[in-house]
Amino acid sequence: MTDQVMTGVAVLTVLLVLAPLVAIFGYLLYRGIGSINWAFLTQTPKPEGEVGGGMANAIVGSGMILGIASIIGVPFGVGAGIFLAEFGRNRLGGAIRFTADVLNGVPSIVIGIVAYSIVVLYQKHFSALAGGVALAIMMVPMISRTTEEMLLLVPQALREAAYGLGIPRWRTTLSITLRTATSGVITGIMLAFARIAGETAPLLFTALGNEYWNTHANQPTAALPLQIFKYATSPYDDAHRQAWAGALVLIILIVSAVSAVRYVVRHGTFGAA
Amino acid sequence: MPGPQPVEATKVTAAPVPPVAPVLRASGGEIPDRLFQSAMTVCGLAILGVLVLIVYELISRSSLSWHAFGFKFFSISDWDPVNEQFGAVPFIYGTLVSSLVALVIAVPLAVGVAVFTTEMCPKALRGPLSFFVELLAAIPSVIYGLWAIFVMVPLLGQYVEPGLGKWLGWTGLFTGPIFGYSMLAAGIILAIMIIPIISSITREVLMVVPQHQREAALALGATRWEMIRLSVLRNARAGIVGAIILGLGRALGETMAVTMVIGNRPEIARSLFAPGYTMASVLANEFSEATGDVYLSALIEIGLALFLVTIVVNALAQLLVWTVTRGQPARGHA
Numbered sequence: 249m250t251d252q253v254m255t256g257v258a259v260l261t262v263l264l265v266l267a268p269l270v271a272i273f274g275y276l277l278y279r280g281i282g283s284i285n286w287a288f289l290t291q292t293p294k295p296e297g298e299v300g301g302g303m304a305n306a307i308v309g310s311g312m313i314l315g316i317a318s319i320i321g322v323p324f325g326v327g328a329g330i331f332l333a334e335f336g337r338n339r340l341g342g343a344i345r346f347t348a349d350v351l352n353g354v355p356s357i358v359i360g361i362v363a364y365s366i367v368v369l370y371q372k373h374f375s376a377l378a379g380g381v382a383l384a385i386m387m388v389p390m391i392s393r394t395t396e397e398m399l400l401l402v403p404q405a406l407r408e409a410a411y412g413l414g415i416p417r418w419r420t421t422l423s424i425t426l427r428t429a430t431s432g433v434i435t436g437i438m439l440a441f442a443r444i445a446g447e448t449a450p451l452l453f454t455a456l457g458n459e460y461w462n463t464h465a466n467q468p469t470a471a472l473p474l475q476i477f478k479y480a481t482s483p484y485d486d487a488h489r490q491a492w493a494g495a496l497v498l499i500i501l502i503v504s505a506v507s508a509v510r511y512v513v514r515h516g517t518f519g520a521a
Numbered sequence: 522m523p524g525p526q527p528v529e530a531t532k533v534t535a536a537p538v539p540p541v542a543p544v545l546r547a548s549g550g551e552i553p554d555r556l557f558q559s560a561m562t563v564c565g566l567a568i569l570g571v572l573v574l575i576v577y578e579l580i581s582r583s584s585l586s587w588h589a590f591g592f593k594f595f596s597i598s599d600w601d602p603v604n605e606q607f608g609a610v611p612f613i614y615g616t617l618v619s620s621l622v623a624l625v626i627a628v629p630l631a632v633g634v635a636v637f638t639t640e641m642c643p644k645a646l647r648g649p650l651s652f653f654v655e656l657l658a659a660i661p662s663v664i665y666g667l668w669a670i671f672v673m674v675p676l677l678g679q680y681v682e683p684g685l686g687k688w689l690g691w692t693g694l695f696t697g698p699i700f701g702y703s704m705l706a707a708g709i710i711l712a713i714m715i716i717p718i719i720s721s722i723t724r725e726v727l728m729v730v731p732q733h734q735r736e737a738a739l740a741l742g743a744t745r746w747e748m749i750r751l752s753v754l755r756n757a758r759a760g761i762v763g764a765i766i767l768g769l770g771r772a773l774g775e776t777m778a779v780t781m782v783i784g785n786r787p788e789i790a791r792s793l794f795a796p797g798y799t800m801a802s803v804l805a806n807e808f809s810e811a812t813g814d815v816y817l818s819a820l821i822e823i824g825l826a827l828f829l830v831t832i833v834v835n836a837l838a839q840l841l842v843w844t845v846t847r848g849q850p851a852r853g854h855a
Contacts, residue, residue, distance in 0.1 A: 251744040258641055261633025262650070265720075268713045269657050272668045279671075327564025335558055336565060344565050346839070347572050353767070353835035354828060355774025357804050358575065361824045364808075365578040385571055392568060418557030446661025449776040449801070453809040473663045477777060480667045488671065495664045506659050510652065 280496030309470040316380025321387030329395025348389035360450035376469035379455030394436025448473035585818035607819035615797035622708025631719035658717035666781030702784035726760030763841030
């Protein structure tokens, strides 16, 4: 009898856990779908309190900040992953591996403080660059671990065959091992990208946000999560409406990335780029 | 006579053949390999560099506040920027209590989901179920906060908290005026956010338990629940504790969703209905508007404290999970 009760309890926990998921997505669609229109996607915010306007600058700004973060973070992350997989089977590699796992747990707002400290305080102004640096610092440990895992999956025989043919180590690693693990490595990069795309805290005092168009990396820039935060905590109803719309745009972008990743992992053949 | 000319210096016949062998050695051999290894090592060391950078910046920028207040920073409960009185106790209290509430709610639910997925679920459902739980992990914090402000807090304020106050008010935890924005709200939204992490690691840990342990229990006549309790959960104890601590680590550092629902009042109160303030929230709210060097330095000192606490908690959790799964790190998502 206890057995059946516990089975019931377990089913109940699953329902309780899935309920917020359904509720959140449901509300996002319900409250946000009506507000996503051409105006929303192409206009900049109106002054506070006025009805209308959009989040175009935030979408573009997010793109810029994420672009900067990726340019800095992806090379270092993949490089560190290559180091851990190919040259890191020793104490140094173990220390770096542990550090990366621990860094993955550092609160993003602390990373924001560090980026503020090294970029904003030196430049004496907020900028998209500072925001990009903060997000890049978050990306590197994430990408390094997934890249390492993917590279370790490549059979040793493949490397040895290449060495046997006289291909130097650097060439083997880049053209053979990395090429074989490409889909997995890209999966890891996209997962990291999806995670930092939704980050707000590190941008609060690095990119700061901006009510107007900005395409200069050296100036405060709007970002989608920042705008959502600002509008959600604003006293005006129209701002709330736009916050829901912005949130829906953000979640669509992130869920697409995560789902594409899962599709590639499940259906992409081993080694197919 | 025609034919390939050997490279030895002694044979000097016809046109001198350019030395081929040394050129081959240099282009395909050692130097590029060493360069490549150095480049990759630099990338790897960059990770250590990031850690050192974080520690250095936090310590150096908070030194002003440290010299001004010393250890009293962690025992005073006054947060008064106007009079330059800074005490971090309300934030530490808020962080700990909100995380504790989150754990109390999240652990049973997360372990229940993990047990269901690995032991009780029909195989076809396993994939979709784990996908949905991980989808919870993919939702950004600010969207959790948005939903919490407009859906959860009104629900709490109108139905849940009055009910709790009526039935459990005698505990002292559920008394006082109801704002909706409260420690309880923060705890609940945090719980929702850390369930995926605890659940996915618990699932990994449960799957590592050898199948023959389960079969042995069943062979001795145990029901399914008894088998789960005796052979699976007991075996995976250390890993589950590790998963819980990892969830705690995430809860301690969570910023946006908590900031949006906790009420942002730097005071210590016994009731969960009261607004509170966490270390991460005060950073989010006050950092960009901090006037004065001591103010900023005090905030950075809070950031340093938060960093140290989460590092210790996460390192402990990683070690625990590592001992159970033998080398695979704990990951919040697959």
